[in-house]
Amino acid sequence: MMTENAVPTVTLNNGIEIPQLGFGVFRVDPDKTNRIVRDALDVGYRHLDTARIYHNEEGVGHAIKESGVAREELFVTTKLWNDDQTDASAAIDKSLARLGMDYVDLYLIHWPAPDNDTYVQAWRSLIEIQQSGRAKAIGVSNFTIDHLERVIAETGVVPAVNQVELHVDFQQAELRAFAAGQGIAIEAWGPLGQGKINQSEELAGIAAAHGKTVPQTILRWHTQIGNIVIPKSNNKDRMAENFDIFDFELTAAEVATIATLDQGEDGRNGGHPLEVH
Ligand SMILES: NC(=O)c1ccc[n+]([C@@H]2O[C@H](COP(=O)([O-])OP(=O)(O)OC[C@H]3O[C@@H](n4cnc5c(N)ncnc54)[C@H](OP(=O)(O)O)[C@@H]3O)[C@@H](O)[C@H]2O)c1
Secondary structure, eight states, X not given: OOOTTOOOEEEOTTSOEEESBOEEOTTOOHHHHHHHHHHHHHHTOOEEEOOGXXXXXXXXXXXXXHHTOOGGGOEEEEEEOGGGTTOHHHHHHHHHHHHTOSOEEEEEEOOOOTTXXXXXXXXXXXXXXXXXXXXXXXXXXXXXXXXHHHXXXXXXXXXXXXXXXXXXXXXXXXXXXXXXXXXXXXXXXXXXXXXXXXXXXXXXXXXXHHTOOHHHHHHHHHHHTXXXXXXXXXXXXXXXXXXXXXXXXXXHHHHHHHHTTOOGGGGOOSOOTTTOO
């Protein structure tokens, strides 16, 4: 039964549904991953975002097994690290072994690492991985418009997802518009600014008007402009806070006010897609 707080899904370009709100585990200590992911599942998250390079795929897998939540109720993403781009098939097999699964719901090329010039080769391998059933959907992460255009032109296969840094201070309007035109879903990483939460009066005022916190208001903004969001927290109360965003709606004027907070490139917190190798 649907409740008013149920997490909506976004339908990807191959028909697979992804919960619009998930839980990310970047910088979650491998030794604590089991407890933290168990807490997230307990709060109600059913979409988990990990990566080989986070070194916590095993903890994610253990938490899922111990939780008793059925595999088919979950949406699990992992990512191909840059030095595996020339052997993605072996890399996903190792990720699946660590996760204790025979498929992931979404497999992403983590960074384009364009100096290596192997991301098109990697994308061809992901297409085969999807055909083999080891990933239900495939996509990319940290791709610019140029990288997206190239993989589409050279393979004819449009990524289902581009997971990129995106938050109030760094809104990526041009990339979002391009992705919308191609049917590529945008997943926002660092959706809360990686903890540097925007402290503007505007956001504080909008949050107060709805009786919500600023992080809740930011996450709600993401979902209303169409982003999939994967906030991370080690703290169960904050996990629950971040999960409780579907019982209110921002007005068009509030969404327009938040658009004015964009700092463009100055708002970027993380690595630049051309510079992470
Ligand atoms: N594809 C990529 O290259 C890439 C890069 C980075 C991240 N990601 C993915 O995106 C996920 C989310 O990004 P992120 O973890 O970097 O950043 P984030 O979710 O924007 O922010 C996480 C930080 O915000 C704090 N926080 C969370 N909820 C809060 C709340 N309600 N109030 C106050 N503080 C709060 C957390 O602290 P506490 O833990 O103490 O609550 C943590 O320090 C990652 O976990 C990962 O899965 C992908």
